[in-house]
Amino acid sequence: MRLSDRADRWFSVTxxxxxxxxxxxxxxxxxxxxxxxxxxxxxxRHHSWSAGRLYxxxxxxxxxxxxFGQMVGSRxxxxxxxxxxxxxxxxxxxxxxxxxxxxxxxxxxxxxxLTDVFADFAETPIASASLAQVHRATxxxxxxxxxxVQYPGIQDIVENDLANIRFxxxxxxxxxxxxxxxxxxxxISHNTPLELDFINxxxxxxxxxxxxxxxxxxxxxxxxxxxxxxxxLTMEYIGGIKITDVHGIQAAGIDPxxxxxxVSNTFCEMIYLHGMFHADPHPxxxxxxxxxxxxxxxxxxxxxxxxxxxxxDKFRIxxxxxxxxxxxxxxxxxxxxxxxxxxxxxxPDDPTTYLEIGRSFMESSxxxxxxVDPDLVAEANQRVARAVRANPIVDIPREMLLIxxxxxxxxxxxxxxxxxxxxxxxxxxYARAAQEGAR
Numbered sequence: 245m246r247l248s249d250r251a252d253r254w255f256s257v258t259x260x261x262x263x264x265x266x267x268x269x270x271x272x273x274x275x276x277x278x279x280x281x282x283x284x285x286x287x288x289r290h291h292s293w294s295a296g297r298l299y300x301x302x303x304x305x306x307x308x309x310x311x312f313g314q315m316v317g318s319r320x321x322x323x324x325x326x327x328x329x330x331x332x333x334x335x336x337x338x339x340x341x342x343x344x345x346x347x348x349x350x351x352x353x354x355x356x357x358l359t360d361v362f363a364d365f366a367e368t369p370i371a372s373a374s375l376a377q378v379h380r381a382t383x384x385x386x387x388x389x390x391x392x393v394q395y396p397g398i399q400d401i402v403e404n405d406l407a408n409i410r411f412x413x414x415x416x417x418x419x420x421x422x423x424x425x426x427x428x429x430x431x432i433s434h435n436t437p438l439e440l441d442f443i444n445x446x447x448x449x450x451x452x453x454x455x456x457x458x459x460x461x462x463x464x465x466x467x468x469x470x471x472x473x474x475x476x477l478t479m480e481y482i483g484g485i486k487i488t489d490v491h492g493i494q495a496a497g498i499d500p501x502x503x504x505x506x507v508s509n510t511f512c513e514m515i516y517l518h519g520m521f522h523a524d525p526h527p528x529x530x531x532x533x534x535x536x537x538x539x540x541x542x543x544x545x546x547x548x549x550x551x552x553x554x555x556x557d558k559f560r561i562x563x564x565x566x567x568x569x570x571x572x573x574x575x576x577x578x579x580x581x582x583x584x585x586x587x588x589x590x591x592p593d594d595p596t597t598y599l600e601i602g603r604s605f606m607e608s609s610x611x612x613x614x615x616v617d618p619d620l621v622a623e624a625n626q627r628v629a630r631a632v633r634a635n636p637i638v639d640i641p642r643e644m645l646l647i648x649x650x651x652x653x654x655x656x657x658x659x660x661x662x663x664x665x666x667x668x669x670x671x672x673x674y675a676r677a678a679q680e681g682a683r
Contacts, residue, residue, distance in 0.1 A: 250404050253305055257408050260301055264294045288326070295330040302331075303339050307398065308405035308436070310334050310374035314526050332488070332527070340372040346379065346393050353476040360384075361471055365391070371528065375402075375439060375550075380481055387480070389468055392442065394475040402436050434642060435523075439550035442477035448520075448549035449479070455518045461541045462510060463533070464549075484531025484545045488660040496534045498542045503532055504614055504663035506544050508670050511654060515647060516564050516674040517681070519555040522546055523646050525653045527660070553646050557682065559585065563647065564678035570602040571668045571675070578602045588639040600624075600631040614663025615655040 267290045275283035298316070302309040313334040316327050340346075346369075347358055358365055362381045369377040376394045383389055409432070438444055446467040453464035463482055471478040485492040487507070490500055507530070514521035522529075531545035555563070566581035568574070579595045589597050604624030658665075 253401075253404055254408050254411075256301055256305060257309070257405075258411075260297055264290075264297075267294070288324070291324040291326040292330075295327045298327075299330045299334065302334055305401075306338070306395070307374065307401035308409065308432070310338055314374065314528070334373070338372045338374070338377075340369045340377045341395055343367040345396065346377065349393050349396050350391065350476055353473040354471060362391075373528065381478075383468070383471070383478075387468070389471075389478050390465070390481045391471075392477040392479070394440065394442065399440055402440070406433055406436065430642070435551055435646075441474055442472060442550075443474050445477060445548075445550045446472055446479075448552040451520050451554075452514070452518075452522060452546065452549065452552070455514070455520060460536070461506065461543050463543055463545045465547065482531075482545050482547075484533045484543075486527060487530040487532055487657060488527040490661060493532055496532075498532060498534055500661045501664060502542055503544075504658055504661045505665050505670070506541055507654065507657060508614070508663075508665055508667075510544055510546075511650065512671055512674040515555070515650070516560065516671075516678040519557065519560040521553060521555075521647075521650065522549060522551075523553050523650055524548060524551040525650060525657065527657065530657070551646075553643060555643055559641065559643055561678055561682045563644070564675040567671060568675045568679070570605045571672055573602075573606065575599060575602075585644065586639060586641050587637065587644065590636045590638055594635045597628075597631045597635045597637060600628045604628050612664050613658075614661075614665040614667055615658030 268287070271280070271283055271286050271290060274280040274286075280286065298309075298313055302313040313331045316331050347365075351358055354361060361384065363384050363386070365381040366379050369379050370390065371378040375398050376392050378390050378392045381389050381391050446469065449464055449467055453466075456462040456464065465479040465482050468478040468480070485496060485498075487493075487503065493500055493503060507525075511521065511525065529546070529548040531547065533543040533545060535542055562581060562585045566578065566585060569577035569581050575595075579598045582598045582601075583592070587598070604627065607620055607624055657663075
């Protein structure tokens with residue numbers, strides 16, 4: 245990656261981050277000190293402007309900027325609508341690389357001409373995202389496959405983006421001293437190299453498929469190992485309806501509430517029972533198929549296993565104890581579970597931070613909703629922020645950060661599906677089953 249390109253990325257990211265941050269701060273100051281009565285409309289316009297500029301920046305520079313945009317666009321329960329409307333397009337509609345570039349990458353990885361492997365290879369991708377794009381193809385033996393091709397040079401871009409993010413978060417920490425983003429950047433730095441290894445992704449897919457063996461309603465594509473390398477992943481092609489396409493789901497005769505329940509059950513089973521979970525459930529990675537027989541459950545198609553996590557039994561069982569304690573409002577059990585998991589605060593004798601985190605978990609959803617309520621989250625975040633300022637968190641397990649990410653993304657899916665599942669009654673049996681299995 246040329247020095248001029250690195251400088252351009254740094255300037256572009258820093259400039260936009262500053263303009264977005266200063267814009268919101270200015271509106272807040274104007275509202276509180278100058279009595280602006282149009283602060284809400286100003287904020288809405290800034291949302292739209294910021295979302296548009298972030299989208300443009302992501303599609304221009306790609307890399308981790310697209311991943312960041314995907315995360316934001318997957319949280320309609322947490323962020324204003326303009327961000328979701330604009331950034332959700334990054335889930336699978338990123339402007340693709342040219343077919344010439346992709347063809348050259350595949351032939352270099354497989355060490356043979358494209359026509360020696362594939363009877364047909366579609367020039368237009370079926371999905372394009374942050375690190376790779378996917379093309380539908382037919383092998384010489386007639387198998388219908390999807391071929392995921394990593395963008396050439398993406399590793400250098402990702403490393404540069406990580407450096408830029410670290411710098412920006414250090415700057416933000418100087419303005420928002422109550423926030424410590426160090427665990428977040430450490431988690432991103434740990435996960436990204438794994439996502440660039442498609443052999444690792446193939447093994448992840450097979451582990452999760454084995455855990456759901458015999459379950460017709462959970463579908464994981466089979467990996468075609470003879471045509472898979474670190475940068476090219478060839479797998480069985482599986483179609484379906486994008487999980488946020490509620491109209492398409494209903495047109496197929498599927499109840500979105502059944503889909504919401506199936507998704508929740510699937511991820512509870514992975515986290516609490518299997519200890520191996522898909523950690524990137526954004527809408528571009530989850531599809532739905534109708535059942536084979538009337539009255540059966542719809543089917544859930546899981547794609548993209550670059551970001552998965554294997555939990556050891558100690559953490560898995562400890563986390564299940566924490567969640568049960570939070571859902572049943574067992575305060576001593578909650579504090580003990582946080583400590584057992586390795587969540588450390590500056591003053592261990594003061595449990596307030598633990599209690600406020602647990603309280604926010606309990607109170608962020610209204611009855612009859614399977615997703616968090618933005619107003620309640622804002623209130624809970626203020627309480628947690630006050631507690632963290634008084635007694636900062638000094639260490640948190642990497643696994644917990646990843647689970648928090650998954651919970652957040654699933655909440656966003658719940659908002660799309662207008663989920664009305666009973667969250668507590670869904671999770672508790674899995675949390676208790678994990679502990680029973682350990683006895």
